[in-house]
Amino acid sequence: MTERETPMKILISLKRVVDYNVKVRVKPDQSGVDLANVKMSMNPFCEIAVEEAVRLKERGIASEIVAVSVGPAAAQEQLRTALALGADRAILVETDEELGSLAVAKLLKAVVDKEQPQLVITGKQAIDSDNNQTGQMLAALTGYAQGTFASKVEQAGDKLKVTREIDGGLQTLELSLPAIVTTDLRLNEPRYASLPNIMKAKKKPLETVKPADLGVSVASTLKVLKVEAPAERQAGIKVGSVAELVEKLKSEAKVI
Amino acid sequence: MATLVIAEHDNAALAAATLNTVAAAQAIGGDIHVLVAGQQCAAVAEAAAKIAGVSKVLVADDAAYGHLLAENVAPLIAGLAQGYSHVLAPASTNGKNYLPRVAALLDVEQISEIVAVESPDTFKRPIYAGNAIATVQSSAPIKVISVRATAFDPVAGEGGSAAIEGVSGTGDAGTSSFVGEEIARSDRPELTSARVVISGGRGMQSGDNFKLLYALADKLGAAVGASRAAVDAGFAANDMQVGQTGKIVAPDLYVAVGISGAIQHLAGMKDSKVIVAINKDPEAPIFQVADYGLEADLLEALPELERGMG
């Protein structure tokens, strides 16, 4: 196999979400979770996406990293973090609406059309909505190959070899480029941004566009009727025998 | 109204998650068809035809579908979906991989990992890692849904006699290819990410007795942990400690064996979804947090439990 002659351009898509360490609380009126004064951060899977792109660039496989986020103006903070970690420039698709995965994928498709990256890397799911959809949907809209839940990404000539976390093991695929990769936890361990790079990131370009600029309608067919706290643990019971325990675990708790 | 359920399988056998997914389809109501996409998967199709409540099985047998590559199966499913009100797949890594691609091809939004069906258009699903449950209503013409299998009781795998019908799709999209697979990692899962954790305490009496826990853990694909008392007593290695100063775990099932339930230990496992406590002492505080408590001699209960899991 031959090495790619020109290093590729990578687009990373990231989401601003409630910080991983925050224990969220449901609002009393069940309209959602309470996000007032809650610390927001980059989605952990997206951090892994940024790290992977930076590593590909450090290995000479990537030439340019463009970070993009669909979200509120405050998502600039997360884009700045991506710039401090090694992205070259950033695009914010600014919207105050909480968009579903399909709308986000359509907006990203518009950005992909403009930027023409050879590889898009994004987190496998956001830890707020837990949808696990955007990367796959973007792949459908662009017609690109998809390597979801990646735990290893390697270059193989003009293709990409992606090892995926699947139920009970690992699967390896070869993808034609351009392609879309979504990250799983074991892909890498993200680095910390260094202070000099934070300072430099301030000077890197960050462009803001609106969904309307991209000609994308973000109407949704999904309506959240209510958000509740999960049922509290009920008072436990004592079982009389091992057989009864096994029976309860199988039929009642359904955990085995 | 009709639902298309995408079967989970390995070309040889139908996976149990399919039965749970059919159960979700029954909760929605209407006709239920099952699609078996695979390669030389006739046996799977026959098994699917026997599922109670399924009226038709569609089989797409093609080398391109052998590994359920999303690039290949998504257009197949999207093409078939036009005739259905709902398309359901288990939220397995397969389903999670191809289903959003299907939804996008259909230009509809997907509802991920439902845990309850409220009505044909309204569903419950966990968000924020299960810290909240959202009830969502969809007005999409075709509802594309992934199903958390454990949330639905499986339907019977026998008793049905659905017609089997061959279908075909566009085959290989040519953008991806299967290289290899490595199934069933032999090593035990990591404590902090394991779905099941079995921990031993001072009540295990010796490090030697921990092999009873390992035997049970192997049956369940579980990780093995220990209380600090067991670590201090030398029964278990330090990195197995669950608790305030050890690892914090929140598995689906936590089995505490011979652990009294000191608050330091509870701090490390209290967020587990289901807690089982086995202890000789009826007054052990662990029983107060356990969903299921069993007062028993550990050395007798553990082998029995292991056999029961078989």
Added chain:
Amino acid sequence: MWHYQAPLRDMRFVIEEWLAAPADWQGMPAFESLDGELAAQVIEEAARFASGVLAPLNAPGDRQGCRFENGRVTTPDGFPAAYRAFVEGGWAALACAPEDGGQGLPQLLNAALLEMIYSTNHAWAMYPGIAHGAYECLRAHGTPELRERYLADIVSGEILPTMCLTEPQAGSDVGLLRSRAEPAADGGYRLSGSKLFASGGEHDLTGNILHLVLARLPDAPPGSRGISLFLVPKLLPDGRRNAVRCDGIEHKLGIRGSATCTLSFEHAEGWLLGEPHKGLAAMFVMMNSARLHVGLQGLGHAEAAWQNAAQYAAERRQMRAVRRPPGRAEAPADPIHYHPAMRRVLLELRTLTEGMRALGYWTAHLLDEAEQGADPARRARAQGRAMLLTPLVKAFFTEQGFRLASAALQVFGGYGYVQEYAIEQTLRDSRIAMIYEGSNEIQANDLLLRKVLGDGGAVLRDLLEEFRAEAEVAAICPDCAAFAATLAHYCDCLTTAAEGLAAATTQDPERPYRAAGDFLRLLGLVALAFAWLRSARLAAGRGGDPFYAGKLESAAFFFAYLLPEADHRLALIEASRQPLPFLPE
């Protein structure tokens, strides 16, 4: 597990609102390009570093401690790697000048960084602890040759400096020290003597260590006017090992991961820093930032204690509460943070911690203004205020840090006394800050005798003017008017107390020494009242946001429950009229 989440929201409140620092930065040429957003990002990344890298090493480092073998010190597992990550992240150079390879950021941001480092790992923090002070000292007093040789390596973190002051007979009284320095033919000096309590005097974090050593020249006058400052490296420029030997490390109550060394100098080669016999003045450059930083240790411990006690109290259920928050159902046992006694303790933890954060960051911001401000008059005023506040921050914060760690430990009950809930480590680690870098008693004397009575009360008056100005502005706000009147009242009391002590001094020169500790605590309380009044004014009318609602609650709690201690301190200052008997010899 010891948990730590950096109080980023409150840090931003203090920096952006309480201090309105970004507006001030615009007026300081060195910080022109800095804005609130960039500052917030710097702090957020620093928080990731502190909680991701340093916090996990805190308890294990305490249990493992340092090992001493054959003159070598091995620090706890992970300490050297964490130091490399710290240096590679550029954190060591945060507030150093760009021309020296630093990032040129304000002391204010360094204060936020340090608070988080002290919250997460005080022992580890001791190693780079005096690097910034040594940098400033070398920059101010080093010859061009010495600066050329060492400045960049200190900024980059390649070399860690130590401070070698204490000797067996010379603790608080450095004038008693005996280490000697003799001029050598090469223009340098040869140092001999024995030093105690040198933090990081030997370790495995860096290859070379730069000792800043106080010693006497042969012609030195006795006492503190005969002390000179020298630079003595562990490894000489030609690679030879210098004649500096580590004879052992202390086994301590706390900060066990920090190597506290006994060092022997045996004709060790070194160079003079600054003028002969003016070593204390040269060292003074580092003392001010060092004392502020020690004060931030108290803040860091208080924050860690508050967070962990709050979390435990929300989860631990014991007894039924007299009242519950609205909407909470009865339960066989309630979370202990429903109980009034626990609410008192937790509110005290929160209120004092947040109040100290405002005051500590203010002091750092004043140092920035003093150094970088455009207007000479404002610079001088900022310098005066910072000098006055420094001993207060050092002594008041560290005393509160230890006291609050103890209060937090009480929340944990018996579990607080066992090792698994690391609050006992916070208690032990926080204790040293009351002792070192000038004991709190020395700080109290410095504050009252030198900083207040020494200038006839001029700087204190200026500080109180700032407090009174806040009281005037806040008096207009209905939520704050009562607090404003109370602050104005205590400003008057403080003035009267200071004047009384000044007047009494001629008759009874020992009197201010008997009152110094209480005077310092009184000023601390009044300064906190100022901090809480301003916070309340900024929060007024924004009670719909839980953050500001909390500020208003804390302010009300402070004025009702904590400020009355000022009356007690005033009474004790009055009581200091009575002479103290001597103890039997």
